[in-house]
Amino acid sequence: MSILLFVESQQRKLKKGSTELSSYGFALAKQQNTTFTIVTINCEDADKLANYGASKLINLKLSTKHFEAHAYATALAEIATKENAKIILISSSADAKYMGGILAGKLQAGYVTNIVGLPVSNDPLTVKRSVFSNKAFANTILPSAINIIGLSNNVHEEISQNSSTAVEHQDVQTTAKCTQASLEQSEGKATIADADVVVSGGRGLKGPENWGLIEDLADILGAATACSKPVSDMGWRPHSEHVGQTGKPVATNLYIAVGISGAIQHIAGVNASKIKVVINTDPEAPFFKAADYGIVGDAFEVLPKLTEKLKART
Amino acid sequence: MKILVCISCVPDTTSKINFKENDTVFDDQGVQFVINPNDEFGLTRAIWFKEKVGASVDVLHVGQASAEPTLRKALAIGADKAIRIDTHAVDAFVVADQISNYLQANPYDLIIAGRESIDYNGSMVPGLVAAKSDIAFVNTCVQLEIDGSIATATREMDGGMELLNVELPLIIGSQKGLVEETDLRIPNMRGIMQARQKPLEVVPAVESQSKSAIQNFEKPTPKAAVKLIPADDIDQLIDLLQNEAKVL
Ligand SMILES: Cc1cc2nc3c(=O)[nH]c(=O)nc-3n(C[C@H](O)[C@H](O)[C@H](O)COP(=O)(O)OP(=O)(O)OC[C@H]3O[C@@H](n4cnc5c(N)ncnc54)[C@H](O)[C@@H]3O)c2cc1C
Ligand SMILES: Nc1ncnc2c1ncn2[C@@H]1O[C@H](COP(=O)(O)O)[C@@H](O)[C@H]1O
Numbered sequence: 001m002s003i004l005l006f007v008e009s010q011q012r013k014l015k016k017g018s019t020e021l022s023s024y025g026f027a028l029a030k031q032q033n034t035t036f037t038i039v040t041i042n043c044e045d046a047d048k049l050a051n052y053g054a055s056k057l058i059n060l061k062l063s064t065k066h067f068e069a070h071a072y073a074t075a076l077a078e079i080a081t082k083e084n085a086k087i088i089l090i091s092s093s094a095d096a097k098y099m100g101g102i103l104a105g106k107l108q109a110g111y112v113t114n115i116v117g118l119p120v121s122n123d124p125l126t127v128k129r130s131v132f133s134n135k136a137f138a139n140t141i142l143p144s145a146i147n148i149i150g151l152s153n154n155v156h157e158e159i160s161q162n163s164s165t166a167v168e169h170q171d172v173q174t175t176a177k178c179t180q181a182s183l184e185q186s187e188g189k190a191t192i193a194d195a196d197v198v199v200s201g202g203r204g205l206k207g208p209e210n211w212g213l214i215e216d217l218a219d220i221l222g223a224a225t226a227c228s229k230p231v232s233d234m235g236w237r238p239h240s241e242h243v244g245q246t247g248k249p250v251a252t253n254l255y256i257a258v259g260i261s262g263a264i265q266h267i268a269g270v271n272a273s274k275i276k277v278v279i280n281t282d283p284e285a286p287f288f289k290a291a292d293y294g295i296v297g298d299a300f301e302v303l304p305k306l307t308e309k310l311k312a313r314t
Numbered sequence: 315m316k317i318l319v320c321i322s323c324v325p326d327t328t329s330k331i332n333f334k335e336n337d338t339v340f341d342d343q344g345v346q347f348v349i350n351p352n353d354e355f356g357l358t359r360a361i362w363f364k365e366k367v368g369a370s371v372d373v374l375h376v377g378q379a380s381a382e383p384t385l386r387k388a389l390a391i392g393a394d395k396a397i398r399i400d401t402h403a404v405d406a407f408v409v410a411d412q413i414s415n416y417l418q419a420n421p422y423d424l425i426i427a428g429r430e431s432i433d434y435n436g437s438m439v440p441g442l443v444a445a446k447s448d449i450a451f452v453n454t455c456v457q458l459e460i461d462g463s464i465a466t467a468t469r470e471m472d473g474g475m476e477l478l479n480v481e482l483p484l485i486i487g488s489q490k491g492l493v494e495e496t497d498l499r500i501p502n503m504r505g506i507m508q509a510r511q512k513p514l515e516v517v518p519a520v521e522s523q524s525k526s527a528i529q530n531f532e533k534p535t536p537k538a539a540v541k542l543i544p545a546d547d548i549d550q551l552i553d554l555l556q557n558e559a560k561v562l
Contacts, residue, residue, distance in 0.1 A: 101441015
């Protein structure tokens with residue numbers, strides 16, 4: 001038995017979070033008393049993972065040049081079988097969640113998403129996953145011979161090892177089911193999925209013309225910007241920024257919520273973030289109950305000051 | 315064009331989440347079940363196709379009779395026929411097996427599922443169905459046009475959008491964006507009356523195996539009270555974030 005870890009890349013470079021995932025892979029292998037193999041696909045800097053304790057580091061050069069879920073799942077199913085993997089570890093990115101079900105179907109493997117730590121038991125394999133949009137956890141038994149587990153963001157420490165695993169390259173012929181007609185990607189900008197800090201605005205900001213306040217703060221923090229549902233419904237911000245139970249989930253180190261009341265559906269989707277700061281004029285806003293730090297105050301006064309002070313600090 | 319919309323019934327988003335029987339079972343007492351929001355966006359797009367370009371729209375649920383009022387609601391919104399595969403939907407593998415089996419005898423051009431159910435947040439069923447039935451899948455779909463046998467679908471990724479061309483049959487994972495919030499329909503009296511006459515078929519389940527079992531649930535540990543910082547003392551906030559929370 002061994003463990004296979006799929007580490008993603010984007011534009012041929014490792015994605016952020018790949019070292020956290022690799023560190024988890026090492027800890028998991030140790031716990032399961034086995035070795036682990038890291039697999040990357042069409043990645044040019046896989047060697048950056050040499051010191052995470054993997055016994056093998058394989059880069060698959062696919063004939064399908066960019067991410068295509070069916071081609072990736074096919075290639076990973078093949079290598080998982082070849083490596084006799086019993087646990088396959090993937091991330092919680094949009095791509096991983098897209099591909100995970102296809103991969104599980106191909107391998108007839110068990111599969112769980114949103115796991116929040118190392119398995120709570122090895123025999124039978126039992127993992128803790130977040131359910132009901134972070135309102136609960138479910139300890140889940142995986143009885144199958146092969147299982148895929150999807151790790152939530154920001155749940156494991158990054159620890160490098162004293163290893164120097166060499167990268168092997170393998171060519172793989174694949175066929176895509178979907179043809180990419182165009183791709184639009186914000187380059188170099190933090191995304192809600194992988195940013196360390198997310199600055200989010202709600203209806204309290206009064207209108208889209210005031211979003212400069214949110215963007216300035218986000219810029220200085222290297223943060224991604226997000227918003228509440230009504231803000232995207234009204235077209236003040238794009239849908240892709242809508243976070244919460246019916247929008248994108250947020251599991252970041254620092255979530256700053258400005259002019260957001262903290263409705264149950266909003267909090268459900270952002271509660272996995274480590275530290276939450278709330279800025280709101282209403283001391284009774286429900287969000288204060290879920291926050292770590294709060295300022296009862298007017299966004300139009302607090303935000304410029306906060307941005308300025310942070311700027312002075314750098 | 316034949317469209318199938320897969321519907322999961324989930325607790326209304328305002329529901330209190332509680333467990334019973336030693337935290338092994340979700341307590342549905344007093345909980346109102348609704349069409350999974352991601353599925354409702356998909357259903358609304360399906361009805362758009364029906365009205366604008368001509369299509370038949372069936373809805374399918376794998377589960378027990380308690381879901382029938384939710385299926386009737388889908389009929390009242392405008393679906394033509396509902397199908398319930400009669401079994402206990404213990405996990406995504408059972409659901410996907412049932413859907414794939416149904417598709418074998420009843421082919422559709424377009425199968426719409428949600429990106430995820432908002433209760434267990436699995437994000438698993440459509441991918442599993444795609445693999446089992448060997449059909450193309452586009453997840454987190456925010457735009458979908460169909461021209462003859464070719465679909466053009468926009469997929470939302472982390473930090474971007476991708477436009478994909480793909481041949482039917484296709485399964486998509488739908489979410490908000492596929493239609494706007496304001497496009498969602500509240501069933502009117504006429505729709506509700508019509509829904510009573512529309513077929514709701516109950517189909518027996520085939521044998522299928524679950525691949526996961528919930529041992530027990532846990533609630534997150536309650537958090538400490540918020541630390542309030544005066545609005546004129548931003549330095550204190552920065553200091554706390556830097557030195558106490560260590561997130562700056
Ligand atoms: C099925 C369903 C799903 C939903 N899913 C989501 C979801 O995924 N995500 C989501 O966000 N919502 C979701 N909602 C909506 C949710 O219930 C709330 O309506 C929404 O989150 C409120 O957004 P808001 O906080 O921006 O606005 P409001 O509730 O209007 O709050 C605005 C806040 O701004 C404060 N404020 C006003 N002026 C200022 C100022 N000058 N400075 C600082 N603060 C100020 C006010 O005190 C108030 O607390 C969902 C609802 C339903 C029914
Ligand atoms: N019991 C079910 N019956 C029919 N469709 C389902 C069922 N459960 C999930 N689905 C579909 O699969 C999607 C993703 O669900 P999940 O994998 O549970 O997150 C849902 O949005 C539905 O479209």
